[in-house]
Amino acid sequence: MQNNYDIIIIGGGAAGILAAGRASEKGAQVLLIEKMRSVGRKMLISGKGRCNITNDSYASNHMKQAHPKPKFLKKAYKNFFKDDIMAILDAQGLKYKTERGNRVFPESNKSKDVLDAYSRWALNKNVELLTNTKVIKLITDDNKCIGVEYDRGARKTTVYAKAVILATGGKSYPLTGSTGDGYALAKAVGHKIVTPRPALVPVETKGNLAPRLMGLSLKNTTASLWIDDKKVDEEFGEMLFTHFGLTGPIILTLSRQIVIALANEKKVELKLDMKPALDEQKLDKRLIKDLNENGKKYIENIFKLWMPSKLVKPLMELCNIDSSKLGNQINGDSRKKIRFALKELKFEVIGHRPFSEAIITQGGINTDDIDSKTMESKLIKGLYFAGEVMDVDANTGGYNFQIAYSTAVLAVDSALNNNEN
Ligand SMILES: Cc1cc2nc3c(=O)[nH]c(=O)nc-3n(C[C@H](O)[C@H](O)[C@H](O)COP(=O)(O)OP(=O)(O)OC[C@H]3O[C@@H](n4cnc5c(N)ncnc54)[C@H](O)[C@@H]3O)c2cc1C
Known part of the structure; x- marks a missing residue:
């Protein structure tokens, strides 16, 4: 030879x-x-x-x-x-x-x-x-x-x-x-x-919130990953909503652990903090200030001060706030729900996209x-x-x-x- x-x-x-x-x-x-x-x-x-x-x-x-x-x-x-x-x-x-x-x-x-x-x-x-x-x-x-x-x-x-x-x-x-x-x-x-x-792969989420927000990208957001009710990781940066769930740099980075957790039949959740620079107290102060300054405006218009307009309707629904309400009609309980929606918007992850959409193989x-x-x-x-x-x-x-x-x-x-x- x-x-x-x-x-x-x-x-x-x-x-x-x-x-x-x-x-x-x-x-x-x-x-x-x-x-x-x-x-x-x-x-x-x-x-x-x-x-x-x-x-x-x-x-x-x-x-x-x-x-x-x-x-x-x-x-x-x-x-x-x-x-x-x-x-x-x-x-x-x-x-x-x-x-x-x-x-x-x-x-x-x-x-x-x-x-x-x-x-x-x-x-x-x-x-x-x-x-x-x-x-x-x-x-x-x-x-x-x-x-x-x-x-x-x-x-x-x-x-x-x-x-x-x-x-x-x-x-x-x-x-x-x-x-x-x-x-x-x-x-x-x-x-x-x-x-x-698959790794560096988009994830699929339960419910219709992500599809409703399809095309919306969020910057300066922290996504935290929860497996079986325990926080295991978080990433700060940019992400995107799609017709099936979530993608974008911070989601792709977390996807490695998500894929393994799902394969092991664990409960997987992602929580989005759209105001990571403000703690609960500071955020509440900001909400109170905006609500006071805009007391006679419809709440829908005040929501736009806090988030991209595509998020307004879905998040008002999530917070159970009627669009006929004015700023000065929002009570402490509703503010708590708004804070929660802005800082802990929860998505249950039920799957991930296939190899054909994964940037890398782990x-x-x-x-x-x-x-x-x-x-x-x-x-x-x-x-x-x-x-x-x-x-x-x-x-x-x-x-x-x-x-x-x-x-x-x-x-x-x-x-x-x-x-x-
Ligand atoms: C959409 C996308 C975007 C990406 N962007 C980036 C980026 O910007 N930066 C970055 O660092 N990484 C990026 N990656 C990851 C990066 O492309 C891969 O990690 C890298 O290409 C791996 O190189 P490789 O040579 O090991 O494998 P590959 O690039 O996959 O090459 C393997 C080659 O082997 C050939 N082959 C397979 N089987 C056989 C066989 N039996 N006989 C002969 N030939 C065979 C294949 O045809 C292929 O050409 C991206 C990946 C994807 C999918």
Whole structure:
């Protein structure tokens, strides 16, 4: 048996492209195999078409945003981090900017420009790219990965290499090619899979309040997550009502825990505090002041001082306040209900959207069987992992791409190092 390549990379997403570029930069002969017609399809839709490339913050912050075992990423970040990725894009002439929350975007706001820059760098003469090609099996010999079998329509072919990198992504947005193939490939050679579940996913709520508010977005809101009547977390920022429930940055961040709680049949509630800067007392003072100053106005018009107009009718109903009432007819009991509606607007969460609407997959190949210093399998020599296929994920903000780049580069560096020895 003859090695056809130094490295075979399975999957041409963010991790696979980075791996190909790094390996070819080091003079390795690379085969990159992609199931879809072209590489980087998820990257094209990332960041709402703008691609949040990375997050310009310290590794300690990246680790804070990562789950479930942030320390697993320490060496990968140390080896290749955000400045390294920006240097690659810079050398390809990509202009970029840093926005709120240290999120890095291309100046053009076009994810295609980012993918083009990566492709120019990575897909050069040392890299043979096979698209429309699905890897169906890892070939092993004596607990060493020596190649892969792929399927190109009618033809099945086996190719050999000194090392194989599995970078097939998770299960979210399957139309981009990420359909969870990597789990089956890894499982077939002995790896354990932590149940993949959607994360960074919108949630479905009971009742018709959210649908009535569809399209309304709230800024400066705190959403607190309650599981079995215990507060477990909260997030401050922006959110959005939809025809099925809630979404937006703070909801997506909390969704990771929500999905797990629902899977364990726990009671899940989200409470919205639309006045987080005011405690009960201060809010009451403000209500009293507005009601006194507008005593002869209809309460509906006074409600508009406290909330977006779309919320007025539903919240008046919730507080049991008749629209014929004037400001000076609102008593202490009604004020209490208004305070409650503004600071503890409760939604029971009854479900979440499917993988097809989840930004990321939590779960995947169990990292206990992967060496965090090399990204090599502890079970099968010569088999490496990169990106979302592993049980690693992070909050929104460019952190997920950085996981893909950093783990991919560490996998390549370790594989080539091993090849030399
Ligand atoms: C809508 C959306 C927006 C996002 N926006 C951002 C963002 O702005 N910033 C950020 O950091 N993260 C973002 N993410 C997350 C980020 O896109 C992923 O974490 C990242 O793409 C993971 O990279 P990956 O290479 O591991 O996997 P993927 O990008 O999923 O790539 C895997 C590749 O493997 C291929 N493949 C699968 N199976 C096989 C097989 N059997 N044989 C051959 N090829 C195969 C697939 O076709 C695919 O091309 C977003 C995700 C989504 C869904």
